[in-house]
Amino acid sequence: MPKIVAIYGSPRRKGNTSTLLEQAVRGARDEGADVREFVLRDLKMSPCLEIYQCKTTGRCAIQDDFQILHDEMLAADGLILASPIFFYTVSAHTKILMDRCQSCWVKKYWIDKVPFGKRPLKRKGLFISVGATRGKRLFDGALLTVRYFFDALDMGLWRALLYRSIDFEGDILKHPEYMEEAYRAGREFTSAFPSPA
Structure with a gap:
C-alpha cells in the first residue's frame, strides 16, 4: 500500500483547492493508499531564515512543525500538493513550506553531491491548483516552482490538475466534472506506484 502525504496549501479551510484535494484523497484511499493529511494554515512554521546549518547536517535547524512534515514527506x-494561485505562483503558506525544503536541496546537491538531473526520480507528486483568471500563462510560475520543489524531495511531477476562472469559495462545486477528475486522479496516482513484490 503506497504511503501518500496530502498537503492543503490554501488559506481557506473550505477553499476550492481544498475541496479538490479532499476528492483526490478520497480516490487515493479508495484505491488502497495510506494518506496523511496536513493543513499548512494550522501548522506553526517559520519561513526559511537562511541559517544554513543544513550545510553540515542536511536538516533545517528551526525547530517547529516543519520537522514533522519533513519526515513525513x-x-x-x-x-x-494543492494550492490556489496568488500573483502567478503558490500561496504564501505553500511557499513557506517550499522554502524550508531548501534543506532538502542542500542535502541532495551539496552534501550528497548528486549531479543535477542524474538521479532517477522514483517518487511522484500530484499538483492541484485553481486560479481566478483565464490568463494563458496563469500556472507557468507555479508549475516551475512545483517542479523544483518536487525535485528537492526526489519526486517527479506526475500530473497537474489546473483549473481557470475559479475564485470565490464554492465556485468549484459548479464544476462536478472537475471534482470527478480530482477523484479519478487520486485513484490513478495510487495505482501508478508499483505493487510490493
Whole structure:
C-alpha cells in the first residue's frame, strides 16, 4: 500500500483547492493508499531564515512543525500538493513550506553531491491548483516552482490538475466534472506506484 502525504496549501479551510484535494484523497484511499493529511494554515512554521546549518547536517535547524512534515514527506511514496494561485505562483503558506525544503536541496546537491538531473526520480507528486483568471500563462510560475520543489524531495511531477476562472469559495462545486477528475486522479496516482513484490 503506497504511503501518500496530502498537503492543503490554501488559506481557506473550505477553499476550492481544498475541496479538490479532499476528492483526490478520497480516490487515493479508495484505491488502497495510506494518506496523511496536513493543513499548512494550522501548522506553526517559520519561513526559511537562511541559517544554513543544513550545510553540515542536511536538516533545517528551526525547530517547529516543519520537522514533522519533513519526515513525513521523505518517508512517503508520493505527495499531493494543492494550492490556489496568488500573483502567478503558490500561496504564501505553500511557499513557506517550499522554502524550508531548501534543506532538502542542500542535502541532495551539496552534501550528497548528486549531479543535477542524474538521479532517477522514483517518487511522484500530484499538483492541484485553481486560479481566478483565464490568463494563458496563469500556472507557468507555479508549475516551475512545483517542479523544483518536487525535485528537492526526489519526486517527479506526475500530473497537474489546473483549473481557470475559479475564485470565490464554492465556485468549484459548479464544476462536478472537475471534482470527478480530482477523484479519478487520486485513484490513478495510487495505482501508478508499483505493487510490493
